[in-house]
Amino acid sequence: MAQAADTERTDRSEESERRARAHEVRRQVAVATRMLVDAGILGYSGHLSARAPGDERLYIQPVDDSRASLRPERVLLVSFDGEVVEGKGKPPSELPIHAELYRARPDVGAVAHFHHDPTTMFTMVEHGAIVPVKNHASRWADGVPVHPDASHIATAEQGRALAATLGGAAAALLRGHGEVVVAEDVLTLFADVVHFVENADALAHAMQLGRVVPLGREECDRFLATFRRDRHARKLWNHHASVALGSGSILPEWLDAEAAPADGGAPARSLRGSR
């Protein structure tokens, strides 16, 4: 009897832990999405996802919800095969990007797919490889593969082909289409997306000044040797969250205590407009 009661208590605490974690991940997906809209990286399309621990499931926004007004409670829990497990609405048609990258890469906990034209332009010219020119782009020192399929990645087969192009890399370009960036969790993903676009922007400008001299492997390794990835991701998150709180893009209760700006951020106003 005592053993049965213990098992029940363990089940209950595991379930409440799962719910707390799900709540946190939904908030992170919504906050990151809105902050990437504010940064001009996400527009009317594109999406972030987070792997749900333990199962072949992921958290992702509904296809038609505006990225500028996504709320945490709207974020869906979806199986890798596209079945909605929790929430109302349909997942994005490019769900196979996320599902197949998680299947192929057990190390990946969060995926971003976006259509940022100034970055995608590197797939539109000869010799348009993205190389690291800024130190934070050291993560992509081994190169950024370009996926040749310019259509929407709407089937599992297309998703698997994209996963094959990505291989062990941390980002890929999709020809004439957009980008995918992968990371271990939503906070590091957010920082990676910001730095990926910053590097592409700096590279495009540098190409107009003269012959580009990219950072070499050794320079990247020296940077990475002292780089505290988790701490930096949190610093970037806190900065963008502080700005978003001040402008009314997000609500303070969507930030967990750890991720909230230490000083409480800019004076919080109510959520802007229909957000």
Ligand SMILES: [Zn+2]
């Ligand atoms: Zn797309």
